[in-house]
Amino acid sequence: MIVSFAGFLLLFTLIGVSSVTLSRGTGRDYYLAGNSVKPWLTGLSAVATNNSGYMFIGVIGYTYVTGVPAIWLMLGWISGDFLGSLFVHARLRAATQRSDAVSYAGVLANWYGTRNGGVQRVIGAISILFLLAYASAQLVAGSKALYVLFGWPESAGAILGAALVVTYCMAGGIRASIWTDAAQSLVMMVAMGLLLAVALESLGGIASAHRAMSEIPGFTRWFPDELLLPGLPGAVLFVLGWMVAGLSVIGQPHVMVRFMALDDVQSMRRAKTWYYLWFTVFHAMAIAVGLLSRVYLPDTAAFDAELALPTMALELLPAPLVGLILAGIFAATMSTADSLVLSCSASATHDLVPYKKPRTWLLKLSTVGITVLALVLALANNQSVFSLVILAWSALASAFAPLLIVLCLGRQPDQASSLVAIVAGLVVVFVWRLLGWEQFLYEGFPGMLAGLAILLVKSGAREPVLTHR
Secondary structure (H helix, E strand, C coil): CCCHHHHHHHHHHHHHHHHHHHHHCCCHHHHHHHHEHHHHHHHHHHHHHHHHHHHHHHHHHHHHHHHHHHHHHHHHHHHHHHHHHHHHHHHHHHHHHCCCCCCHHHHCCCCCCCCCHHHHHHHHHHHHHHHHHHHHHHHHHHHHHHHHHHHHCHHHHHHHHHHHHHHHHHHHHHHHHHHHHHHHHHHHHHHHHHHHHHHHHHHHHHHHHHHHCCCCCCCCCCCCCCCCCCHHHHHHHHHHHHHHHHHHHHHHHHHHHHCEECCHHHHHHHHHHHHHHHHHHHHHHHHHHHHHHHHHHHCCCCCHHHHHHHHHHHHHHHHHHHHHHHHHHHHHHHHHHHHHHHHHHHHHHCCCCCCCCCCCCHHHHHHHHHHHHHHHHHHCCCCHHHHHHHHHHHHHHHHHHHHHHHHHEEEECCCCHHHHHHHHHHHHHHHHHHHCCHCCCCCHHHHHHHHHHHHHHHHHECCCCCCCC
């Protein structure tokens, strides 16, 4: 088990380090790979970054607890993500080229070619804050898997993951991240598919598994009992909330930077084809594994639902294949952690400082510093991976997605309106969470609406500069 796990980690590291052969030693190359990434690499990298340890640990844990209603998470999330991509992705890629910026904040603040330093600094600061929390959650997810399968201290996975991320990010920046993401996507898919096949075979097939799930009280209902509103209105809001969660991907710098690094805006359709086909298959398998895990593992108060997948793998698979599953989990956590670290580094070196072209050694030093901070947060973390990721995801979306949407609409908000909308979105998210309403409706929904309403009222119209799909 340890041998196969270590072998995959070594493979990922070698792939990442080998990217140094194409490094040009510039900031644009370090953070955007010189806008030379092929569509298939863009798609697979975005899938790996988006799915992360949240899918292996968080979503499967959520499905273990919630049951069949978790299917709406998948359907809503992917459909919302897809609808956003039809309008935003190509425009963002074109704006990246026009603005000559290397960070997500830089592109939004320089959308029309006029630098808006105040907005860029605020977006950069918020990005660092929440992406660090997000990165710490990925390291926690890896730690949980190692704790279950190897009995190692829970800090071991976080430390190992941080060390590997630093190793290949220092070598090739985002190019190393994208190359390893592609390899990690393959391992993630194989690992999830393998566990699903073995679990179904052990239960005697789909029909037998469904009968077993039906015996669990309330597990096969179509919607959770706890809805913001009863009946059909509550069910519609539940699904709509997850659609907005999927739409929220446009506000995630670490995911969108993959599409910003694409070789040509005309390649966007092919990149999205790779992304959505891979994403749909992988997410469906994750939900299925989460449902089956409840059959194999008793629902007790002492059991951590986010340990369902590694625990089930340990019970069903021989040691070498357990190593493959663990490698898949670690691949997922690292593919997102390295993306988050690089996005934070880009914000630190290009959004918060007065100069635009820092030296390469400063870029790499920033990467190391950000990784250390994420590790410290991971070691101090006592929240669930699912809860922490959703909070960071909704905060980033509520702060940034409304501004990106109005820019794509051809509007030109001024600095004051942009800052008010960013702050309003964040405030609504945290108030919603403090009131405990996130269990009924995704908090990013009202947060994004608040920011969007402010910008649509206050922003002036401008002739759209791009019509590409």
